[in-house]
Amino acid sequence: KAGVTQTPRYLIKTRGQQVTLSCSPISGHRSVSWYQQTPGQGLQFLFEYFSETQRNKGNFPGRFSGRQFSNSRSEMNVSTLELGDSALYLCASSLTRYNYGYTFGSGTRLTVV
Amino acid sequence: QKEVEQDPGPLSVPEGAIVSLNCTYSNSAFQYFMWYRQYSRKGPELLMYTYSSGNKEDGRFTAQVDKSSKYISLFIRDSQPSDSATYLCAMSYNTGTASKLTFGTGTRLQVTL
Secondary structure (H helix, E strand, O other), X not given: OOOOEEEOOEEXXXXXXXXXXXXXXXXXXXXXXXXXXXXXXXXXXXEEXXXXXXXXXXXXXXXXXXXXXXXXXXXEEEOOOOHHHOEEEEEEEEOOOOOOOOEEOOOEEEEEO | OOOEEEOOOOEEEEOOOOEXXXXXXXXXXXXXXXXXXXXXXXXXXXXXXXXXXXXXEEXXXXXXXXXXXXXXXXXXXXXXXXXXXEEEEEEEOOHHHOOOOEEOOOEEEEEEO
């Protein structure tokens, strides 16, 4: 059974650019959450999607957005990149929204220069 | 002050030792408590999950929650070099926020031969 797949694994972008990250959840999983991981702040929740609708949102500026497609695949977008956006972005999926069995992908390492 | 505090380590122990990892938290509304293990260049994987106060054991791992002290612990018995990883505590308020976890920053553990 394939796990959560995140693409690309590594990305280097310039300040001011925008970036789109992709997440393919485990087959059958309908809830997808996104987290940002940095050495100083640890993992911080960005948002959660279920049935193509955003259900929960963390405390991040509007530059961070996401969406979910009908096949449960999800993308997150960061516009007007800042140096502080450099982080590991992790996606996690679960069968439903109400259990703690979220499986994480290996993440996308974003570096903003 | 962060809602969840965790000593970043690193914590170095010899093989076979008992390891104690801890987190403190400030929000008494947290009811669900988890421990994740994260290997280098990988996403976190769920180790243990407990609801409210009490102990839970799974093989060499024991999770303890003391809600009166707002303190949670993970004990690893007979530690192995393969246990070397970063351990993250996480918590949430209720199943409606199962997708929105609040994490500690992680403790890096090194088990030496």
